[in-house]
Amino acid sequence: MTTAxxxxxxxxxxxxxxxxxxELAEGCVKAGIGKVGLWRAPVQAYGVGRTARLLADAGLTVTSLCRGGFFTALDPAERARALDDNRAAIDEAAALSTDTLVLVSGGLPPGSRDLTGARERVAEALAVLAPYAAERGVRLAIEPLHPMYASDRCVVSTLAQALDLAERFPAEQVGVVVDTYHLWWDDRAPAQIARAGRGGRIHSFQLADWITPLPAGVLLGRGQLGDGSVDFRAFRREVESAGFDGPIEVEIFNEALWARDGAEVLAEVAERYVQHAC
Structure with missing residues (x-):
């Protein structure tokens, strides 16, 4: 395994x-890894400015900030609060010098079965936020989540649905996330990756494996690369054929990994990445 x-x-x-x-900054530097993806809650706890300085001093690039979104509420006051929170997320992304804010759109409001209406409210929020983000050098990246999350977390379930929303806006403002965990099952994904590439809309590429049986907490069911069903090399060929040459982010939510020594996990992630995705 080389630096290249x-x-x-x-x-x-x-x-x-x-x-x-x-610890993340120090560990990545020691391992020769120059890029990290961040989440808002731990960054806020540490301090946005403090985080930016820490990573800049370590020579690390922030490839994305997660997450904004949750746009689907019916109550106008709730929607206004969501817009305010997303403006804050955009400001945080800009402060961290990342050009990509990942969006999880939000699920169905309680008692609603109107998927079409919920998706349209996502579009309405994007219309407000996209110009605000562009002024700050931040792109909005819509992440489609596996359909099992449609009811409570994300009414955008396929790359086609994400692109239908993104294509209402300039590509430099709104694009999509290609996440193998959420898209591996969809035989239409390769064609939609090509579509996204033609439009310059692949803003983030994330890797995690799909393992079975799923753990009790499905949200924490992402597997280490190579432990499940995903053909990572095929996904990489598809996104690169579509013109994507950006960072490749490994994002795994898994309690078994979190219980292990961090340096050991990082070394294993790097090894599995080279073994299965290079």
Whole structure:
């Protein structure tokens, strides 16, 4: 494994959640990994400015900030609060010098079965936020989540649905996330990746495996690369054929990984990335 092998690898903060931000920075530098993806809650706890300085001093690039979104509420006051929170998320992304804010759109409001209406409220929020983000050098990246999350977390379930929303706006303002965990099952994904590439809308590429049986907490069911069903090399060929040459972010939510030594997990992630995705 060489430095060149790891040149595009980004470690998402949640993959080694047991580490503090200083530990993450130190560990990545020692491992020769120059990129990280961040989550808002731990960054806010440490301090946005403080995080920016820590990572800049370590020479690390922030590839994305997660997450904004949750736009689907019916109550106008709730929607206004969501817009305010997303403006804050955009400001945080800009302060961290990342150009990508990942969006999880939100699920159905309680008692609602109107998926079409919920998706349209996502579009309405994007219309407000996209110009605000563009002024700050931040792109909004819509992440489609596996359909099992449609009711409570994300009414955008396929890459086609994400692109239908993104394409209402300039590509430099709104694009999509290609996340293998959420898209591996969809035989239409390759064609939609090509569509996204033609429009310059692949703003983030994330890796995690789909393992079975799923753990009791499905949200924490992402597996280490190579432990499940995903063909990572095929996904990488598809996104690169579509013109994507950006960072490749490993984002795994898994309690078994979080219970282990962080340095051991980081080394294993790097090894599995080279073994299965290079």
């Amino acid at each position: 092998d790891l040149a595009r690898l980004s470690i998402n903060q949640e993959t080694i959640k047991q580490w503090s931000l200083p």
